[in-house]
Amino acid sequence: MASSSEPGGPRPHACVLCQRRKVKCDRRDPCTRCAKAQVECEYRDPLPPRRRRKKNSEATMADRISRYENALQKAGIDVASLESDDAQAPVVRTATRDNINDMDVTNAAARAPSAASDVARENTPRHGSGRLITKKGKSLYLDNHLWKSVSHELQDAEDIISEDESEKSAASQTQIGEDFNSSFLFGSRQTLTHFHPNTIRIFKLWNTFLEGVNPIIKIVHVPTLQKRILDAASDLSSLSPELEALMFSIYSTALLCMQDDEVEKYFEESKPTLLSRYRQCTQQALVNAGVLGTSELMVLQAFVLFILSIRLVYNPHILWSLSGICFRIGQRIGLHKDGSKLGLSVFETEMRRRLWWEVTVLDSTIGHMAGCESHMRPMTDTKGPCNINDSALDPNMKENPVESSGPTEMIFCLMCYDLGAWLSRHENLKTSSFDGLWEFLSSTSISLEHKDSIIDEIEGLFEAKYIQHCDLSIPLHLVTFVVAKSAVACVRLRAHHPRQYQDKGLPIPQVERDLLFRLCLSILEYTDLLFSSPKTQKFHWHIDFHFPWDAFIVMLLELRHRSTGEDAAKAWQLLDVVFRRQYKALNQRRKSALHLAVANLAIKAWSAQVTESERRQVDPLPQPQVISVLWRYVNRGTSSTSNSTSTSPAPFSMSSFMLNNNTTERSLRPAEQVVKSPSRVSVTRSTSGYILTKAGNAGSYNYNQNVQSLPLSSRERDSYPMIDGDHNLSDVNTMYSMDDSPMDWGQWDTLLQQFQEYSSGDMDMFCASPLA
Structure with missing residues (x-):
């Protein structure tokens, strides 16, 4: 109800804006401050004061005290003894310099706990x-x-x-941009009704979400949410803020599962354009829902999906901050306490468990990327989610559901949660917090035998609970099977990583090198299987986030010494397939020191294979297609720097990674500056592509790199980087040291960390412009 006053006279109270800003208002219409800010000046009558609660009668107070005494007696506490203790309690005096010592002596007995209180204190949880x-x-x-x-x-x-x-x-x-609950981070509220897709497209995105996101991120109850979305699609103008935030987050994550041509077919827009828009709409919808001060479970669900949708485009340190907000919201809602102890319904307890465990896994994963660690896990007592399908849950159920002994819709999530719980159980083995939960695996203070026994534990658990039950014809089971196998191989690789020998100044035993090679080969096989199978295509958005760089680097290191044999041929075949996928969209925006370092290492490993084949006078392996790409990529990076007259950084030096401190460092140089060798590698162009020819004492052999056979569009094929000039085999040997000097794993770790911090985001969380 608007405030009324005499025409021309001052208002009886301040305007809405001045009240909220807590500044003095001159009570004019409009007031001076609103006129200066060019905003609407609105006056409203203050809300009527709340009625004070009537004082309880003596009878009510006596009844309440009686109930409290009965409750204490049931808990084993003698009320009579408490009254006698109060009567004998010392008189508290004001502490002064003269009597403070007397107070300490007088109260010493009162401060001394009894045996019963000790037991009670031990049985009382700190949280x-x-x-x-x-x-x-x-x-x-x-x-x-x-x-x-x-x-x-x-x-x-x-x-x-x-x-x-x-x-x-x-x-x-x-609707004034002064909402300090969230606007200081996200911006002011805006209407989003006209940004929703039409009903048919909403159903398409919802079905895509059910196929590609919900199976591996189980934080919503599909039967109840689907009904709400169907109802909302018919009247988007009446959407609640929390449901609208969840719907836009579903749009964003669903688009990640779709291929570019599929998006253009159904939405008549490019995938990057539409994805960027829906991410911004999700961000705005979270503002509208008051995400920073929310008590709504649905808003937190939307926030989790939003963070998942931006993992590959936001800087990990920004993601780390956002996951911290997500964690605090969960704590504020009470998700860190199991619902069975809070008197919540069976349905709500289960959904809170699912959401909390996803929040903790997300926080831990992003923290590892950002080089940080969460210290908030010990305060939780929330049980793990049940092994049940959504159909076994109902909002009105009274009894706990019976868990299935076989695989359910939760199989992938439960496998990930078991891995997180396993890491948490062994936190006491950590010697520092630098590497988060994974630190005990790379610690040199723990024997390899002890590490292997711990890893055998999680491997046996995965085998018994998940792997043996997987039906590989089901896409979710296939992903679970491969990720479980790959996860065990990755943790074992981390435990046996070569850096531990460098730290101790010891050579790597041949038995360990064989084990490392087999582990890397397995990891690459699993990676290739995930990306090559049509069944897992809808899950690529999630798999891309966990690229096995460690396995790549260790594999290339070992290939310097494994130039022949079936295992070497298989390794190069796998590296070629996965490398080409990783470098397919390589351009200036994605170029990083890690890409250049891995490219250098790959060329070095391949040149070792060629040199060993020449020494043995045998035909070498077919040259991987990606080697030509990487050679051009490396030369482009070095020549562009050498030709520049600006004060740009020096060319990347692979020798800083390959040579120890006792070896003279050699920087990369353009090919024309390297002294020619009798053993030559020349490149000629034919109608079918490029032919790399080597002539020398060992005879000659050709590698036909047919660009036309590559899976590229015509535009990509025209700009596909290949070798375009004469290069010597000695060029590679000069540019990349061929000795067996130890790798500097510290610098590789730095490159990996810098690569993870690299962001190519299409928007800024803190400077987002209003949606147009």
């Missing part, structure tokens, strides 16, 4: 004495003595949540 307040799907967990005391004194403890609702309502009514 878990909080209070959960729920109202209409919202929840707020209070784990602070002050807040808990205040909440018990409120006429209705739900008023704490109601105050948040009233603030949100007032902010949405004013």
